[in-house]
Amino acid sequence: MSTDAGGAGSGPLPELAAVYWRRRADRRSLKRSGRLWTLSTIAHTVPFIGAAALLTALKPVTLPVALILLAHAWAIPELYAARGANVVRTLAPSSPDAERCALGLLGDMLDHRARALQARTGIVLERGGLGVWLVGQAGALLVAPGGRRVYCYCVKATGGDLPSADRTAHLLLALRADEAGFATVANLAFSGARWRLRRRLRAPAREALAAAVLTAAPARRRRWWRR
Amino acid sequence: MSRLIRMDQTGHTTLVEWSAEDPEAVEEALAAFRAELDQGYYAVVSRGEGHAEQVRELPLDAPLVILRRPIAGG
Numbered sequence: 189m190s191t192d193a194g195g196a197g198s199g200p201l202p203e204l205a206a207v208y209w210r211r212r213a214d215r216r217s218l219k220r221s222g223r224l225w226t227l228s229t230i231a232h233t234v235p236f237i238g239a240a241a242l243l244t245a246l247k248p249v250t251l252p253v254a255l256i257l258l259a260h261a262w263a264i265p266e267l268y269a270a271r272g273a274n275v276v277r278t279l280a281p282s283s284p285d286a287e288r289c290a291l292g293l294l295g296d297m298l299d300h301r302a303r304a305l306q307a308r309t310g311i312v313l314e315r316g317g318l319g320v321w322l323v324g325q326a327g328a329l330l331v332a333p334g335g336r337r338v339y340c341y342c343v344k345a346t347g348g349d350l351p352s353a354d355r356t357a358h359l360l361l362a363l364r365a366d367e368a369g370f371a372t373v374a375n376l377a378f379s380g381a382r383w384r385l386r387r388r389l390r391a392p393a394r395e396a397l398a399a400a401v402l403t404a405a406p407a408r409r410r411r412w413w414r415r
Numbered sequence: 416m417s418r419l420i421r422m423d424q425t426g427h428t429t430l431v432e433w434s435a436e437d438p439e440a441v442e443e444a445l446a447a448f449r450a451e452l453d454q455g456y457y458a459v460v461s462r463g464e465g466h467a468e469q470v471r472e473l474p475l476d477a478p479l480v481i482l483r484r485p486i487a488g489g
Binding site: 350 | 420422423424425426427457459461464465466467468469481483484485486487488489
């Protein structure tokens with residue numbers, strides 16, 4: 189995959205015409221989106237925490253209200269993370285024959301490690317210029333270099349009658365053709381800390397996330413984890 | 416032998432096979448390719464591990480050309 193996130197050798201995704209108002213994604217725009225998500229999380233939670241602290245300090249009898257406010261401060265980021273985790277949900281399978289046929293085609297596109305991970309988790313790991321991607325049936329996760337922040341993109345092939353592996357193959361081919369274009373066309377559902385997202389994922393997706401984080405982490409940290 | 420396949424509800428369908436030395440098969444492949452593009456499909460050719468190329472003309476030398484549907488943010 190290209191390291192400049194531009195999909196060198198291939199033109200931009202034709203789907204970009206449908207989102208002409210969006211600026212083409214790059215590393216800088218991703219970092220900016222990540223910071224905005226963090227700021228928005230702070231803006232959602234700090235007022236609740238502040239109000240809870242103030243109420244308790246002024247009138248200790250309002251402690252139950254303060255606890256409700258703290259619950260809100262906890263729940264809002266969790267709901268966003270759940271929305272992010274939802275992009276790698278599993279959709280209803282098609283007929284067994286179609287699934288087998290689609291899986292064969294998808295398998296041909298992958299190397300041995302990615303194929304084995306896909307067989308266990310249903311998710312494809314793909315290295316890119318923007319980070320490490322986990323491509324599912326109805327979206328993709330992008331683990332930023334370093335492995336601490338994750339971007340969750342909601343994107344899917346149009347038409348609802350495709351087998352599961354074909355849905356993934358559609359996204360994988362588009363990603364490989366134009367990574368930045370793919371990140372532009374897709375809708376960002378969540379961006380935040382890996383640990384926040386991890387808690388909301390199902391076990392197979394957690395395994396895929398762990399593999400992506402290991403791939404995205406600096407070599408020094410990878411060696412430490414493997415000990 | 417090159418193949419043009421379409422990802423669809425059956426998994427995938429082989430639409431046409433051709434060899435660059437067979438003008439009749441090439442004509443048939445070009446016609447099938449254009450018809451699918453007119454239906455709204457996009458054509459992609461795999462270019463080694465992790466690379467794919469979006470194509471608007473049928474690359475006659477490619478072993479496999481895959482037709483995919485458009486993607487959209489959900």
